[in-house]
């Protein structure tokens with residue numbers, strides 16, 4: 001992975017620890033919002049990622065490239081592939097059991113991805129330092145051990161739930177996340 005110093009954990013960064021109350025190995029990771037372009041079941045042309053954690057520390061998901069995801073004819077748009085990387089990494093909020101947002105996302109495109117291809121996505125954390133989490137992801141074409149078509153490295157920043165209330169739709173968040181106080 002070609003990653004910058006911004007997405008490389010500093011010396012002394014901690015490791016992701018399975019959070020108390022976090023998903024058990026083998027658990028599905030739910031959508032964080034039904035209208036999310038990445039994981040929302042209500043989104044008509046979204047990615048519809050369905051993720052699980054095999055071990056409580058990493059995320060795996062599948063995304064099948066559809067007609068709505070094209071850039072060049074018959075090929076996935078690079079921004080859509082970056083969105084898939086962002087989303088599978090973002091699913092790690094369920095592992096952290098804390099809300100994070102993307103600060104920086106770096107993406108390497110290694111092969112074109114034709115419409116109809118299922119990308120097998122995997123994300124893992126490389127370090128945690130204060131509010132910063134360093135994560136990477138890859139998308140393999142066709143099967144979990146297929147060729148890597150896209151890779152990403154990201155810096156995610158921990159925020160409070162008030163971030164979403166202040167900048168977004170507090171009611172929509174509260175409606176879907178009764179377990180988290182959005183206006184503490």
Ligand SMILES: CCCCCCCCCCCCCCCC(=O)SCCNC(=O)CCNC(=O)[C@H](O)C(C)(C)COP(=O)(O)OP(=O)(O)OC[C@H]1O[C@@H](n2cnc3c(N)ncnc32)[C@H](O)[C@@H]1OP(=O)(O)O
Nearest residue numbers: 006032086087090093094097098099101102103104157159
């Ligand atoms: C269990 C819970 C469930 C909850 C369930 C519901 C919610 C779960 C939603 C998940 C959603 C997922 C979906 C996919 C992930 C998206 O796509 S998220 C959407 C895209 N991202 C955004 O909209 C973020 C926009 N940016 C911001 O809001 C603000 O810039 C941030 C990131 C919150 C940081 O602002 P801030 O809190 O004022 O913090 P700030 O002091 O600026 O930065 C903190 C540190 O990070 C560094 N930093 C920040 N940004 C950068 C950057 N771009 N480059 C380098 N360094 C940076 C700063 O330099 C600083 O470093 P230190 O000085 O501490 O060393």
